[in-house]
Amino acid sequence: MSDDAANSFARDLIAKHRVIVAVGSGGVGKTTTSAALATLGAKMGRKVALISIDPAKRLADAMGISLGSTFSKVEFPENLEVSGSVFGAMLDQKAVFDEMVQKWAKSDKVREKIYANSIYQAVSENLGGPLEYMALAKLHAISEDSTFDLIIVDTPPDTHALDFLDRPNALAGFMERGVMTWLIKPFHIAQKLGAGRIIRAGGKMMSGIAAVTGVKMLQMLAEFLILIEDVIKGFSESGKEVVKLLHQKDTSFALVTTAQNSSLRSTKMLAQELQAKNFSLGAVFINRCFPEELLKHIETALNQSSDDTRYSHHDLEILAKKGYSIEANVKSLGPILHAHGFGDVPVGKVSERKENIHTLESLARFADDL
Amino acid sequence: MNFLNNILKRKVILITGKGGIGKTTVAAGLAQYAAAQGKKVCLVESSSRDQLSPLFGVDAVGHNLSELQKNIFAINLKPAENFRDFVTIHLGFAKLFERVFTKAIVQSFIKMLPGVAELTLLGRLFYFSELEKDQSFDLIIFDGFASGHFLSLLKTPDAVLNSGMVGPIIKETQRVRDFLLDPQRVATVIVTMAEKIVMKEAVDFAVRLEKEVGAGPQAVIVNRCLPSTLDQPSSEIIEDNSLDQNQAWQYLKLRQDMEYAAVKSLSKALSDSQYHSETAVTLMPDIGWVTEPLADNFAETWFAAAKEAH
Numbered sequence: 224m225s226d227d228a229a230n231s232f233a234r235d236l237i238a239k240h241r242v243i244v245a246v247g248s249g250g251v252g253k254t255t256t257s258a259a260l261a262t263l264g265a266k267m268g269r270k271v272a273l274i275s276i277d278p279a280k281r282l283a284d285a286m287g288i289s290l291g292s293t294f295s296k297v298e299f300p301e302n303l304e305v306s307g308s309v310f311g312a313m314l315d316q317k318a319v320f321d322e323m324v325q326k327w328a329k330s331d332k333v334r335e336k337i338y339a340n341s342i343y344q345a346v347s348e349n350l351g352g353p354l355e356y357m358a359l360a361k362l363h364a365i366s367e368d369s370t371f372d373l374i375i376v377d378t379p380p381d382t383h384a385l386d387f388l389d390r391p392n393a394l395a396g397f398m399e400r401g402v403m404t405w406l407i408k409p410f411h412i413a414q415k416l417g418a419g420r421i422i423r424a425g426g427k428m429m430s431g432i433a434a435v436t437g438v439k440m441l442q443m444l445a446e447f448l449i450l451i452e453d454v455i456k457g458f459s460e461s462g463k464e465v466v467k468l469l470h471q472k473d474t475s476f477a478l479v480t481t482a483q484n485s486s487l488r489s490t491k492m493l494a495q496e497l498q499a500k501n502f503s504l505g506a507v508f509i510n511r512c513f514p515e516e517l518l519k520h521i522e523t524a525l526n527q528s529s530d531d532t533r534y535s536h537h538d539l540e541i542l543a544k545k546g547y548s549i550e551a552n553v554k555s556l557g558p559i560l561h562a563h564g565f566g567d568v569p570v571g572k573v574s575e576r577k578e579n580i581h582t583l584e585s586l587a588r589f590a591d592d593l
Numbered sequence: 594m595n596f597l598n599n600i601l602k603r604k605v606i607l608i609t610g611k612g613g614i615g616k617t618t619v620a621a622g623l624a625q626y627a628a629a630q631g632k633k634v635c636l637v638e639s640s641s642r643d644q645l646s647p648l649f650g651v652d653a654v655g656h657n658l659s660e661l662q663k664n665i666f667a668i669n670l671k672p673a674e675n676f677r678d679f680v681t682i683h684l685g686f687a688k689l690f691e692r693v694f695t696k697a698i699v700q701s702f703i704k705m706l707p708g709v710a711e712l713t714l715l716g717r718l719f720y721f722s723e724l725e726k727d728q729s730f731d732l733i734i735f736d737g738f739a740s741g742h743f744l745s746l747l748k749t750p751d752a753v754l755n756s757g758m759v760g761p762i763i764k765e766t767q768r769v770r771d772f773l774l775d776p777q778r779v780a781t782v783i784v785t786m787a788e789k790i791v792m793k794e795a796v797d798f799a800v801r802l803e804k805e806v807g808a809g810p811q812a813v814i815v816n817r818c819l820p821s822t823l824d825q826p827s828s829e830i831i832e833d834n835s836l837d838q839n840q841a842w843q844y845l846k847l848r849q850d851m852e853y854a855a856v857k858s859l860s861k862a863l864s865d866s867q868y869h870s871e872t873a874v875t876l877m878p879d880i881g882w883v884t885e886p887l888a889d890n891f892a893e894t895w896f897a898a899a900k901e902a903h
Contacts, residue, residue, distance in 0.1 A: 250739065251613060341755070342707075342756050346707040346708070346752075393701075394705070397701045397704070397705045400697060402698055406702060427693075428693050428696060431694075432694075434686065434761075435760075440760040443756070444706065481613065483883075484883065485647075488643075488647070489642050491642075517844060521841040523841070524842060535824075542841075542844075542845075542881065544881035545881040545882050548881070
């Protein structure tokens with residue numbers, strides 16, 4: 224599709240929504256598609272916020288976005304005729320974590336204690352998982368800035384599908400079930416008082432947990448959790464707001480996939496989960512499709528003989544096999560979407576590109592093709 | 594195949610690389626190859642949807658160790674069940690688990706603890722390799738996470754050990770870590786493809802693995818090379834304008850040129866990096882499409898067509 228196909232479905236998706244969340248399994252081009260949607264939005268005159276998680280940092284380099292939690296403006300060359308703007312943030316775990324502590328910690332003293340805590344340092348810098356909270360926390364923060372017309376959110380590569388959307392619930396569960404009140408605080412006090420036995424209700428359970436973790440580990444964890452209790456509360460509150468935001472009328476999910484069997488299996492599961500969680504699906508992008516004209520050329524070439532030994536028919540046969548299989552699998556997507564109540568959702572095929580997306584020009588071309 | 598013989602001597606193979614690069618196919622291929630040699634193999638993944646079992650004609654096995662074919666077992670490890678198995682089977686606290694860890698309040702607590710999912714996953718890999726008595730597997734193949742996620746998985750033990758905590762879990766973590774970082778027993782394999790930028794990322798990733806975890810890859814697999822690239826992996830790019838009558842030939846030529854250049858740059862980058870001069874680089878042919886279930890001779894054919902790059 225070209226630039227002047229003004230009613231292309233990607234444009235339509237952007238026109239109708241303020242928040243677009245890209246989901247899909249790993250390696251399907253989700254980050255690139257998010258960046259392309261943001262670029263397209265800017266071409267349509269919008270002021271766009273792009274929240275991205277790009278482990279490869281390649282796209283960050285191309286877009287000139289510095290890593291971290293602050294938004295920086297993407298400088299498009301003039302010839303690309305971008306009338307709007309894109310402000311991108313490449314989430315860096317530690318920076319966003321520190322920012323959350325900055326925002327929610329009760330006092331300067333607590334904040335400094337948290338930064339100095341050894342568990343905090345390990346968690347904020349090294350462990351996987353928290354990045355998932357981060358995209359949501361950042362989405363909440365930026366959605367409150369009404370100067371942004373469009374917010375595009377790239378999500379973590381799916382290993383556990385939409386689990387990341389349940390993170391706020393895990394936090395809320397932690398607060399609401401009274402883990403702090405009934406387990407952690409009594410234990411902490413008992414330990415402080417030097418009471419050999421752990422007191423009352425939480426006691427039995429805490430000594431049970433201690434049998435597995437060791438008392439020292441629990442002491443450290445308890446101390447850490449008490450320190451960050453307010454931060455967890457803040458996280459949990461903003462998480463709830465995000466879940467609301469994700470259900471708003473002007474929020475839509477965009478499913479990104481390829482035609483590979485494994486991607487389609489993940490896509491089926493994601494569609495199922497989106498339906499179960501009552502989210503709206505605005506578009507499906509099938510990346511790395513085989514260019515139709517190329518398949519025709521391959522068919523022609525297969526019927527030609529070549530004296531050139533460097534170019535084998537074997538190569539062509541492999542490409543043809545790929546092309547036909549992709550076509551067949553693309554057709555199978557319709558029924559999958561239909562089965563989950565998404566039969567009307569527009570599906571766009573995006574052709575494989577031999578050029579890698581690593582310049583703003585190539586990104587803009589990709590955006591035009593959406 | 595040198596690299597195959599070398600890699601298959603290990604007890605655990607961890608497969609990683611960029612998303613969508615063919616990790617699962619490589620994992621399944623290695624399993625089939627090893628099983629054909631009489632090894633008892635366990636394929637492990639941890640994902641929302643089973644990706645390994647469909648390659649052997651079984652829709653899903655989930656968190657249940659299942660024999661898919663003779664000598665090929667599979668399991669899709671789920672975090673909550675991993676924690677349970679780690680505490681009950683691995684650490685031997687079955688009764689305690691029932692009494693304490695099934696309580697909602699304790700589950701809410703455990704869910705909040707960072708790194709638990711990663712630690713128990715690594716613990717289970719160790720368990721399948723070293724402690725599992727009923728099956729006694731010869732080889733565990735982990736169809737691992739994509740690069741960034743894989744790195745943080747392997748960094749978790751050190752993060753926990755460095756936080757100053759002590760206790761049974763920590764003690765066990767030390768044992769799991771020592772095992773995973775033993776290159777005689779565990780090998781990491783990076784899967785990549787012959788595109789310059791993708792390869793540069795793979796080399797950067799290899800260096801980070803070595804620097805930050807101490808587990809640099811023992812092999813790099815360059816997946817999806819054109820068969821004709823494999824036939825002449827060392828040939829120079831020839832300027833040739835006679836092929837412009839059909840775009841299919843042009844496409845092939847472009848891809849060949851690109852692949853030659855990329856493979857060349859990979860070998861150079863690896864030998865330049867002080868860490869990976871010894872890493873084996875193997876080029877694997879593009880097979881166009883992975884047909885499910887895999888044919889019985891899939892791995893044999895595929896690996897027979899592979900070439901070592903120098």
